[in-house]
Amino acid sequence: MYLLQAENTEQLNQALRVNMLEFNTQHFDAERQAIGFKYLDKQHELVAGISGHVFGNWLLISWLWCAESARGNGLADSLLTSLENAAIEMGAVKAQLDTLDFQAKPFYEKRGYQVKYQLNNYPLSGTRYFMEKPLVAAK
Incomplete structure (x- = not known):
């Protein structure tokens, strides 16, 4: 017999993960x-960063953030290039990410990412884009 309980905690989230x-x-x-x-x-304060995982032959980009005060200096471009190049060295041949309509879709499109799927009305009136790109080693 099992007991159903409501629990809205980060501990439950982490245990399930x-x-x-x-x-x-x-x-x-x-x-x-x-x-x-x-x-x-x-x-030594964080002003920009990027993180993700290489999983098999995929680079899965989780987070790219740049402080408002540091934007316009090419940091995001440099971070994405560094991440992609390191992922290629680790065996990745494709990259995947998601972004929201008010975030960086045009930035990623300029970098060769294409929308593969989008969720409209996310979470209510926005759009969430799932994007991919083949990775090519720098020459």
């Missing part, structure tokens, strides 16, 4: 390898 990753690992022939880069200011 750990259990799902453990289950999935049994069925995948690849491991997730964390990858990321950051920029710090003179006070």
Whole structure:
């Protein structure tokens, strides 16, 4: 017999994540390898960063953020280039990310990413874009 309980905690979220990753690992022939880069200011405070995973032959980009005060200096472009190049060295041949309509879709499109799927009315009136790009080693 099982007891159903309501629980809206980060602890439950984390426990479910750990259990799902453990289950999935049994069925995948690849491991997730964390990858990321950051920029710090003179006070060693984070001003921009990017992170994700190489999973098999895919670069899965999780986060790209740049402080408002540091925008327009090419940091995001440099971070994305660094991440893509490092992922290629780790065996990635494609990259995948998602972004929202008020975020960086035009930035990613300029970098060769194409929308493969979009969720309209997300979460209510916006759009969430899922984008991919083939990775090519720099010459």
